Amino acid sequence: MEPKKVDPSLINDSSQVVLYGEFFAADNPKVKFVVSLTETDLAVQKLLAPSPVLGRSRQTFNLKDCVGARSYREDDNEDSGAYFSVYFYPLKKRWMSTGVSRQRVEQCFQIASVQDPRANLEEADKWARAIQQRMGLLQPSRDGVLLSEVRRPCRVMLLVNPQSGKGQALALYNGPVQRMLHEAGVPHTLFITERKNHARELVREADLSQWDALVIISGDGLLYEVVNGLLEREDWEQAIHTPLGILPGGSGNALAASIHHYSGGPLVSSEELLVSCGFILCKGLVSRMDLTSVHLGSGQRLFSFLSLAWGFVADVDVESEKYRHVGAARFTVGTLVRLASLRVYRGRLSYLPADDDGDTGAERGAIPTGGGDHTFRNTCSSNNGLNTKRRETPSLYGPADSLLPPADGPVPGDWAVVPEEDFVLMLAMYQSCLAEDLLGAPNAALDQGVIHLMYVKAGISRASLLKLFLAMEKGTHLATGCPHLVYRRVRALRLEPYAAKGLITVDGEAVEYGPVQAQVHRGLARMITG
Numbered sequence: 001m002e003p004k005k006v007d008p009s010l011i012n013d014s015s016q017v018v019l020y021g022e023f024f025a026a027d028n029p030k031v032k033f034v035v036s037l038t039e040t041d042l043a044v045q046k047l048l049a050p051s052p053v054l055g056r057s058r059q060t061f062n063l064k065d066c067v068g069a070r071s072y073r074e075d076d077n078e079d080s081g082a083y084f085s086v087y088f089y090p091l092k093k094r095w096m097s098t099g100v101s102r103q104r105v106e107q108c109f110q111i112a113s114v115q116d117p118r119a120n121l122e123e124a125d126k127w128a129r130a131i132q133q134r135m136g137l138l139q140p141s142r143d144g145v146l147l148s149e150v151r152r153p154c155r156v157m158l159l160v161n162p163q164s165g166k167g168q169a170l171a172l173y174n175g176p177v178q179r180m181l182h183e184a185g186v187p188h189t190l191f192i193t194e195r196k197n198h199a200r201e202l203v204r205e206a207d208l209s210q211w212d213a214l215v216i217i218s219g220d221g222l223l224y225e226v227v228n229g230l231l232e233r234e235d236w237e238q239a240i241h242t243p244l245g246i247l248p249g250g251s252g253n254a255l256a257a258s259i260h261h262y263s264g265g266p267l268v269s270s271e272e273l274l275v276s277c278g279f280i281l282c283k284g285l286v287s288r289m290d291l292t293s294v295h296l297g298s299g300q301r302l303f304s305f306l307s308l309a310w311g312f313v314a315d316v317d318v319e320s321e322k323y324r325h326v327g328a329a330r331f332t333v334g335t336l337v338r339l340a341s342l343r344v345y346r347g348r349l350s351y352l353p354a355d356d357d358g359d360t361g362a363e364r365g366a367i368p369t370g371g372g373d374h375t376f377r378n379t380c381s382s383n384n385g386l387n388t389k390r391r392e393t394p395s396l397y398g399p400a401d402s403l404l405p406p407a408d409g410p411v412p413g414d415w416a417v418v419p420e421e422d423f424v425l426m427l428a429m430y431q432s433c434l435a436e437d438l439l440g441a442p443n444a445a446l447d448q449g450v451i452h453l454m455y456v457k458a459g460i461s462r463a464s465l466l467k468l469f470l471a472m473e474k475g476t477h478l479a480t481g482c483p484h485l486v487y488r489r490v491r492a493l494r495l496e497p498y499a500a501k502g503l504i505t506v507d508g509e510a511v512e513y514g515p516v517q518a519q520v521h522r523g524l525a526r527m528i529t530g
């Protein structure tokens, strides 16, 4: 007996129903669902057999959480039905935890209303198209633009570093990443990097008219190559506007964690971070991102999107590379090891305060310079023990650094020079996370034009330093009242280490050691964000 039709108003009483249908479950032809689409939701309710009454468990999926929908037929000639699948990644409560994270939910229905397979497929197409259309209308648009609006069709150059993190980046691509891109209908071409600087060369030489976005599955190191590769091009001004995306596959994944943080999510584990960043990528909202231009003592210039570190943090970053196989925990292990041999780093630190610099830190430490007598080049020439761990190709292009004084001159009068010369660390950040689980600059945003400068003066005890790092997991370290920690919002800085040897890291990678100057360039790059 043909079941009685259910009144659609019973399914969705408050909003207008755009499409309504009764379909079989794709994996069980005995189970039937009543499905209705509104401008904002897809509602699914089970029909109980044998009498066609609605079951109690009605599920409503918000189209904001949807990455795509597709229609298809199975290869089976006997099956005249067609199917449509809808892919959602809603925020759900985590197993055995109070937190939430994005989790995949697929809804798949079989349409077998008539014997004609083509008619069934047309009906399935109609549903998939209607869902995609509504999903597109609900895309976030805050202050960015949608990738799909920038160019069409959207094609992605996907760069994977198979060696990053625990060496699992390729497996991540073959698993959840490829599946999600397929669900969202994002066409892409995979490039597996074969060596250091391979991605940099590929990006430097690429015909960028072929690519609508450059996305990496790796740690921050590969994105560093991509950013610098773009700025080494003659057409850098257009090239740096190519939307960039990041899917975490490394051990630190600081930028991926920052982008997840900006989307409003709490700190999450590596797998959950991948799903969150994949979701953000599929949604394709493109925003501006600050880049910082860093000048090294030898005159080389490079571009950084994340951080510049000296002292304790730089040492941990580089020394913990040998614990890469433990993933994000490498920094915890590295911090504990370094704490045991805590030391002081001597040098001079100067900076140009941001106009809006508030007294947010533990203490106001710096004095105006009136033009210091210490020059960048002076210090450079006394540092002949250059550490050339990472050979930089000189970056010939990019915007002028109008805020930076000449390398062989003093800092200008509106700069401040920190009176102390003994430090435990200096950390300049332009995005919020220092690692997946470290919220180093909680007030940072993608496009702020601000360097969040933190330094810890010598004299801090091991216990207090450990407490600061523990507080950083929640981003509360600036509010601990630690008298040794100073926080400033700045636009440019100069660091002149006194020792001939040591470690400075840019975006987590060691660079030539010696004096450095840096200036932030607001919104220079484009990033796919949530």
Ligand SMILES: Nc1ncnc2c1ncn2[C@@H]1O[C@H](COP(=O)(O)OP(=O)(O)OP(=O)(O)O)[C@@H](O)[C@H]1O
Residues within 6 Å of the ligand: 161, 162, 163, 164, 165, 166, 193, 194, 195, 196, 197, 198, 218, 219, 220, 221, 222, 223, 225, 249, 250, 251, 252, 253, 254, 324, 508, 509
């Ligand atoms: N095929 C490759 N073999 C060896 N090194 C590579 C290869 N491809 C890229 N690299 C280099 O590996 C370095 C580390 O990569 P990446 O930063 O992506 O991973 P990670 O260090 O594990 O992650 P994170 O930076 O988040 O800690 C980068 O400097 C990159 O240039």
